[in-house]
Amino acid sequence: MRSLLAFTKKEITEHMRSGKILFLGILFVLFGIMNPAVAKLTPWLMEMLADSLAESGMTITEVNITAMDSWVQFFKNIPMALIAFVLLESNIFTKEYRSGTLILSLTKGLQRYKVMTAKTAVLILLWSVGYWLCYGITYAYNAYFWDNAIAKSLPFSVLCWWVFGLWVIALMSLFSALFSTNTCVLVGTGGVVMVSALLSMIPKLTEYLPTLLTDGNSLIYGVKEPDAYIAALAVVGSTALAALVGGLILFNKKQL
Amino acid sequence: MDMLRITDLHKRFGDKEVLRGLDLSVPEHSVFGFIGQNGAGKTTTMKTVLGLLKADSGEICVNGERVVYGQTATNRYIGYLPDVPEFYAFMNASEYLDFCGEISGMSKRETAKRRDELLELVGLAGETHRVGGYSRGMKQRLGIAQALLGSPKLLICDEPTSALDPVGRKEILDILLAVREQTTVLFSTHILTDVERICSDVAFLNNGVVEIQGSMSEIKTRFRIDGYRLETANEADRDAIRRAFPTVKAEEGNVLTLTEQDTPMFDVLRFIAEQRIPLLKWERCEPTLESLFMEVTKK
Numbered sequence: 107m108r109s110l111l112a113f114t115k116k117e118i119t120e121h122m123r124s125g126k127i128l129f130l131g132i133l134f135v136l137f138g139i140m141n142p143a144v145a146k147l148t149p150w151l152m153e154m155l156a157d158s159l160a161e162s163g164m165t166i167t168e169v170n171i172t173a174m175d176s177w178v179q180f181f182k183n184i185p186m187a188l189i190a191f192v193l194l195e196s197n198i199f200t201k202e203y204r205s206g207t208l209i210l211s212l213t214k215g216l217q218r219y220k221v222m223t224a225k226t227a228v229l230i231l232l233w234s235v236g237y238w239l240c241y242g243i244t245y246a247y248n249a250y251f252w253d254n255a256i257a258k259s260l261p262f263s264v265l266c267w268w269v270f271g272l273w274v275i276a277l278m279s280l281f282s283a284l285f286s287t288n289t290c291v292l293v294g295t296g297g298v299v300m301v302s303a304l305l306s307m308i309p310k311l312t313e314y315l316p317t318l319l320t321d322g323n324s325l326i327y328g329v330k331e332p333d334a335y336i337a338a339l340a341v342v343g344s345t346a347l348a349a350l351v352g353g354l355i356l357f358n359k360k361q362l
Numbered sequence: 363m364d365m366l367r368i369t370d371l372h373k374r375f376g377d378k379e380v381l382r383g384l385d386l387s388v389p390e391h392s393v394f395g396f397i398g399q400n401g402a403g404k405t406t407t408m409k410t411v412l413g414l415l416k417a418d419s420g421e422i423c424v425n426g427e428r429v430v431y432g433q434t435a436t437n438r439y440i441g442y443l444p445d446v447p448e449f450y451a452f453m454n455a456s457e458y459l460d461f462c463g464e465i466s467g468m469s470k471r472e473t474a475k476r477r478d479e480l481l482e483l484v485g486l487a488g489e490t491h492r493v494g495g496y497s498r499g500m501k502q503r504l505g506i507a508q509a510l511l512g513s514p515k516l517l518i519c520d521e522p523t524s525a526l527d528p529v530g531r532k533e534i535l536d537i538l539l540a541v542r543e544q545t546t547v548l549f550s551t552h553i554l555t556d557v558e559r560i561c562s563d564v565a566f567l568n569n570g571v572v573e574i575q576g577s578m579s580e581i582k583t584r585f586r587i588d589g590y591r592l593e594t595a596n597e598a599d600r601d602a603i604r605r606a607f608p609t610v611k612a613e614e615g616n617v618l619t620l621t622e623q624d625t626p627m628f629d630v631l632r633f634i635a636e637q638r639i640p641l642l643k644w645e646r647c648e649p650t651l652e653s654l655f656m657e658v659t660k661k
């Protein structure tokens with residue numbers, strides 16, 4: 107247990123000293139502020155454009171901005187935050203393979219599963235803190251400007267998106283155990299997400315695919331009920347678990 | 363008892379057979395020189411001992427326990443210094459040793475004590491900079507410190523001196539000599555003077571097998587060549603000796619060499635005395651590791 111904590115501590119120190127924590131912090135806070143800000147600024151932008159639009163024959167009826175617009179922004183922007191997160195963290199394992207730093211730790215008797223557990227845990231921690239920080243900021247601004255109550259199933263919809271992020275982290279761990287370069291990790295993780303997105307165009311499959319969890323808009327507008335997401339959640343839970351267990355098995359056999 | 367025993371180790375990479383039935387035994391408390399050319403398979407052997415590579419066949423025992431690939435329990439007896447040690451660049455030396463202590467399950471008190479002793483031993487005490495800025499010599503010394511942290515029974519160093527200047531090399535060799543009381547040292551190298559300086563035992567790796575192995579003195583006696591080297595003052599004398607004894611070999615300049623089997627030494631000496639040939643030099647040829655190395659790798 108102590109060695110697991112020590113390795114986790116090492117990961118966190120590394121993230122702090124390399125400035126990754128700072129970067130992620132700024133990123134998520136910025137996105138958190140941007141969501142309500144963009145919504146708030148929309149009428150003003152419209153007004154700015156109104157004159158030129160009027161000349162071209164379009165008239166603008168008064169736009170009514172609500173918390174809904176801000177949440178739509180949230181679901182539009184959070185994928186970008188996740189992509190930035192994955193790009194930044196794709197080398198969390200591979201840079202240790204390349205430099206050979208892991209070899210010294212492992213020959214000191216550190217069990218391999220602890221390496222995997224610590225790294226995955228730190229990824230989950232960073233994603234969770236960042237995500238909920240972003241959510242919290244958006245939520246607070248929305249409550250201040252408008253009323254969050256009009257978004258239906260809001261807690262459930264943001265929970266789904268958070269779970270989707272965890273699923274991506276499980277994929278990253280799996281591909282990091284399988285491959286030795288971060289390009290391969292990126293291609294593998296991105297590839298699986300892409301396949302899921304492509305398959306979800308087949309209507310029959312949509313409700314079972316992980317990418318459904320990213321469709322927060324349908325939930326907050328009440329187009330879909332939370333029940334419709336249960337199957338996808340089950341698929342995500344089981345594939346993430348399989349990815350983690352598979353990753354552990356592969357990592358134990360990996361030649362470093 | 364042998365600290366490390368390798369029997370009939372085979373390892374191939376693709377179609378390249380690197381180790382073909384390697385046998386090696388490293389006695390306790392020896393300083394063991396593991397000699398081989400570039401690409402001979404020294405690193406491969408060591409990584410297999412550490413369970414970092416999977417052997418195709420053969421058995422390895424460390425301190426009497428079998429080595430298994432992957433999760434290698436025998437590593438608790440071993441301190442390892444890789445050929446190019448890499449540490450977490452964002453830590454400083456004492457933070458790194460603390461980290462090593464924590465992950466290997468040493469108590470805080472013990473870690474702190476060993477850390478201070480070892481930093482002193484390798485000359486990094488008071489070094490507060492981060493490892494990222496270290497020179498190769500400093501990294502090598504930190505590498506030895508981390509390898510010795512857990513007071514291992516076997517210290518394995520992969521070419522610890524190859525990248526260093528003469529002063530750095532001497533420092534590392536002195537450290538290795540200093541720790542032989544507490545542990546067994548196995549180190550690979552192709553620098554033969556290092557071996558002659560500190561080793562009690564040696565093994566030559568060539569063609570995937572250990573060709574010669576034994577204690578330093580044993581090997582020197584076994585491979586003693588009863589030979590002599592002499593130098594005459596001028597060419598005329600040199601040629602006179604060669605005419606009288608055709609089995610004497612000419613080297614560069616006025617140097618001649620002879621072996622006892624081919625040319626009885628006293629006959630030559632008598633000839634020199636009778637002819638009153640002035641000599642600049644008359645010496646016995648000691649077998650050097652270099653000549654042995656050449657002989658082993660020539661085959």
Ligand SMILES: Nc1ncnc2c1ncn2[C@@H]1O[C@H](COP(=O)(O)OP(=O)(O)OP(=O)(O)O)[C@@H](O)[C@H]1O
Pocket residue numbers: 375376380398399400401402403404405406407445521552
């Ligand atoms: N992972 C690998 N894949 C393929 N071939 C390898 C691998 N590792 C080593 N080899 C080959 O095995 C041979 C032995 O390599 P090894 O590193 O053990 O030699 P060495 O004795 O340590 O040499 P050096 O003195 O250069 O360090 C080399 O010819 C090398 O090309």
Ligand SMILES: [Mg+2]
Pocket residue numbers: 404405406445520521
């Ligand atoms: Mg090598």
